[in-house]
Amino acid sequence: MSKTKKLRPHELIAQSGAGRRVAQSxxxxxxxxxxxxxxxxxxxxxxxxxxxxxxxxxxxxxxxxxxxxxxxxxxxxxxxxxxxxxxxxxxxxxxxxxxxxxxxxxxxxxxxxxxxxxxxxxxxxxxxxxxxxxxxxxxxxxxxxxxxxxxxxxxxxxxxxxxxxxxxxxxxxxxxxxxxxxxxYSDMLAPREDPQLQALASHLQRSGAKFYGTFWCPTCQEQKRLFGTSAERLPYVECTPDGRNGLVARACIEAKINRYPTWVIREQRYSQMLNIEDLTRLSRFKWRETP
Missing domain, CATH: 1.20.1440.130 (VKOR domain)
Structure with a gap:
């Protein structure tokens, strides 16, 4: 019958300390x-x-x-x-x-x-x-x-x-x-549309303006974010509907679009991002039209 070795107090402390060091390593x-x-x-x-x-x-x-x-x-x-x-x-x-x-x-x-x-x-x-x-x-x-x-x-x-x-x-x-x-990240929690931005986007659509861009263009996405939830109302034309390496949309080829974003407003071309004030002025939008 084996006997269990009785450890001295200092040996118990040493073993206990070693266990804590292993656990905390x-x-x-x-x-x-x-x-x-x-x-x-x-x-x-x-x-x-x-x-x-x-x-x-x-x-x-x-x-x-x-x-x-x-x-x-x-x-x-x-x-x-x-x-x-x-x-x-x-x-x-x-x-x-x-x-x-x-x-x-x-x-x-x-x-x-x-x-x-x-x-x-x-x-x-x-x-x-x-x-x-x-x-x-x-x-x-x-x-x-x-x-x-x-x-x-x-x-x-x-x-x-x-x-x-x-x-x-x-x-x-x-x-x-x-x-x-x-x-x-979906539109389900998006805030309500701003009436002025909604009116401007609708005016751009009615006036025949075009906003050419691609889903992979950061500046195009920034342009859309200026309109918040009203971005869906913009006269947007996606130039690469088949992916970044896919064929360019026919509408973009016919319009000879080679830079993104490109706006065509009142027969004038602007190959850059336009702020709200510029879009208002160039499209001759009157804020009093806001409902």
Missing amino acids: PELVVLGPALCGMLLTGYLTYVALRGGTPAFCSAESACDLIQHSRWSSLLGLPLALWGFVVYGLLAANAWRLPARLVRWRRLWLLAWFGLAVSLYMTLVAWLQLDAFCTWCLLSLALMAAIFIRVSLNRPKSAPGTEWRHWLTYCGVATLVTLGGLQLY
Whole structure:
């Protein structure tokens, strides 16, 4: 019959301290990519707040289109800033957290939501803008690497039944989150039309003006945003209905459009974005016509 060795008080303290050090040691494999993600999203946030274009992204490139699209911000803040917060939370939890199981659950949950949102935004850019951003794909790769690493490092102490229930809750929460994003970026929550902008857009339509542009042109999208929810009333002509590399629309060829956006107002051509005052003056719109 074996005897259990009785440890002295100082030995118990030493073992206890060692256990705490192991539990609190940084997850360096997660911490590294998280810090890289913070640098990347921090840079993109800085560029977005300055209104500039990220490095290696030429004007009207796919990257520039995404950075200046309505999907590049959330609740009035650059989307990159929200990514910076997620990477920051990942780095903080990977650096110090006493209980290993609690740490793992937090890391997995953050990486799960970060990856889900990154995949959603990549899909939106592909389907809505026919564009991919190198910076965005790099962030997606970092988040995917973190998620895979954390998933493979699941502690054996994680209960199986509870884990399955937790996955279900996370799945439902993710669907609700992505559904909320889709609702936010759709026109369902858009504010009511401004009567003056509505009247101006309708006047441009009635007067025979034409607004030629493309869905991948950042300046064209900025031009539309000036009209808010009344943008649908503009006399807009999409010049690349079959995609960026597709055939140019016949109407644009006949009008000899080679720059976007291009306005044709009262037989005069303006190959630039026009503000509300210019459109009012050039189209001879009278504000008293506003209902």
